Amino acid sequence: MSKRLNLREFQQNLIDRLQMTDSSESRVSTLGVQIAGRNWLVDMADIGEVLPLPSLTVVPYTKSWFRGVANIRGNLFSVIDMATYEHSGAVSGDNNNRVLLVSERHAFNAGLLVDRVLGLRDAKSWQQSEVDGQVEYHDESGALWHKLDVQSLLEQPDFLQIGI
Numbered sequence: 001m002s003k004r005l006n007l008r009e010f011q012q013n014l015i016d017r018l019q020m021t022d023s024s025e026s027r028v029s030t031l032g033v034q035i036a037g038r039n040w041l042v043d044m045a046d047i048g049e050v051l052p053l054p055s056l057t058v059v060p061y062t063k064s065w066f067r068g069v070a071n072i073r074g075n076l077f078s079v080i081d082m083a084t085y086e087h088s089g090a091v092s093g094d095n096n097n098r099v100l101l102v103s104e105r106h107a108f109n110a111g112l113l114v115d116r117v118l119g120l121r122d123a124k125s126w127q128q129s130e131v132d133g134q135v136e137y138h139d140e141s142g143a144l145w146h147k148l149d150v151q152s153l154l155e156q157p158d159f160l161q162i163g164i
Contacts, residue, residue: 053098
């Protein structure tokens with residue numbers, strides 16, 4: 001007969017392992033994305049989920065960067081084309097496009113449409129600078145990365161006014 005599993009011991013063991021993982025110095029907390037050919041870093045705490053581009057319902061009389069609303073598991077999310085919002089063109093519309101759902105901690109049902117996700121990035125050792133109030137990084141190969149501050153994006157008056 002197999003050994004009976006004690007649920008309480010299992011849960012405690014799982015909690016202990018998660019806490020050890022969370023306290024690890026090597027944990028990467030930024031996601032690299034591409035918006036209009038530019039590399040961006042997004043704090044993982046600001047992202048609730050990453051999805052392929054869902055079906056969108058167009059909303060009339062809105063700004064060009066407001067792509068529409070999407071029904072994601074019964075909740076409506078506004079989808080913003082970040083390339084158009086940044087005045088850098090528009091998202092390509094190919095299969096690499098992804099929507100970054102803003103984390104629930106911001107209490108804002110929004111999805112940020114990006115060209116592609118480049119994966120987790122560890123920018124701790126990268127050269128950091130600030131240009132016009134914007135944080136920039138240079139990775140080991142010299143590539144330029146911008147920091148996307150989701151909180152300040154959500155506070156911008158232009159971002160909040162979608163109507164034309």
